[in-house]
Amino acid sequence: MKAESGANALAAILGGSRRALARAMSAVENETAAGKALLRELQPHLGRARVLGITGPPGAGKSTLVNALIGAWLARGARIGVVAVDPSSPFSGGAILGDRIRMGEHQAHERVFIRSLASRGHGGGLSRTTARVIDLLDAAGCDRIIVETVGAGQSEVEVAEIADTRVVLCPPGLGDEVQALKAGILEIADILVVNKADLPLAERTERELLGMLSLRHYDDWTPRVVRTVATSGAGVAELIELIERHAAACASQRRSHGGRVRRLIAASAADWVKRRVESLASAEFEQLCALVQRGELDYASADLRAVELALRAEKKT
Amino acid sequence: MTTQPPKVLVTKIGLDGHDRGSRVVASFLRDAGMEVVYTPPWQDIAAVVKLALEEDVDVIGISSLATDHLIVPKLMRSLYAAGLQDIAVIVGGIVPDADEALLLEAGVAKVFHPGSALEEIAAEIVRLTRARRELNV
């Protein structure tokens, strides 16, 4: 069977073809020319879905919680897309995509579309093209899209750009790990979930999180804490209530689709600059580094010049 | 276009709940550089078809210990009905010769018997993936 190309693929996706959607995801994931062309055509059809990001340490119960959320949103009539990212092995490049194991309950439902992605060496808990796979689900008519990151413990900040609402799982009894976790997550979490609340220490973890939140100042949304037992569904209704409240609180501003596009452009521009500057090989760049090393130039000035060098190198090629 | 790793669904259909074998295969394929979607045992046919479609896998590997392979022809018909005839299906397990003929006739690409080297399975998956992608370009 021929893969549908260009306008055909777009029409098929908008028309509800799951096969066309799945094939397009592969094209996008593999960054083929057809995939890139499709993404451009797709842009006017985006902005309807709300994207929920779920992150947290390995085994925190992310997939199990996704399963519970799918069930609850299905009951409300939503169409749901799920993107689950698992780590690629740095040695072989292979991956076991196992998140679906815990999402099994509703995966046969026709209003659910689940796609597993391997991170393929990309840091930040996602794969390079995760945002674009989300776009495809959006265009295909999903109301809700859930993204589960690699369970990495920290540095999944990238989900902050992709998601409209960010949920961070913080299971009880992590000990020292919880400290490391907290450092990064308090920056990005809209909702903190103490999952596995059936285990000892859940209340203590909740109190600790609330304590840390009370020390900070937030402008438009103060992160909330909720306890859940993903395996039984306890607390999931409260979590959904918080997700809706967050959506309402942020509807007018940054966390809308327009905001998502802004954030994503900023993030990919930053990524572009980083890669180009890192690969600068000119004598001028070496001079710049030397100046900073000798203390003759501050970083802020060097940054700007490095960006200029990168831009100039780009124009030459 | 760079060559992307094969994407494989490793699963079990039917009643047999032993999944040690399929776990070993899944880890081996991961270590051979493949992206492996792994499911628990007892998948029904509709679930396997939906999963293969959504994940756009190149190859489905069915592990069968008891007589589960006898359901595979039904799986093949469901895959075809869903327009997924480009996805190759391989079966691993204790499959008598007569049944093997039946499976191949139903469209199964290859049957691996106990004692097959994992390298051999991986090589076949690579071959089938290449064939599918040339077809699909």
Ligand SMILES: Nc1nc2c(ncn2[C@@H]2O[C@H](COP(=O)(O)OP(=O)(O)OP(=O)(O)O)[C@@H](O)[C@H]2O)c(=O)[nH]1
């Ligand atoms: N006791 C208890 N166990 C839970 C709960 N939620 C999930 N689990 C169990 O925790 C284990 C890991 O759950 P997953 O949902 O796979 O966790 P995950 O965060 O998706 O894991 P990775 O994707 O591998 O990082 C499973 O055995 C679940 O059954 C809970 O609320 N209470």
Ligand SMILES: [Mg+2]
């Ligand atoms: Mg998971």
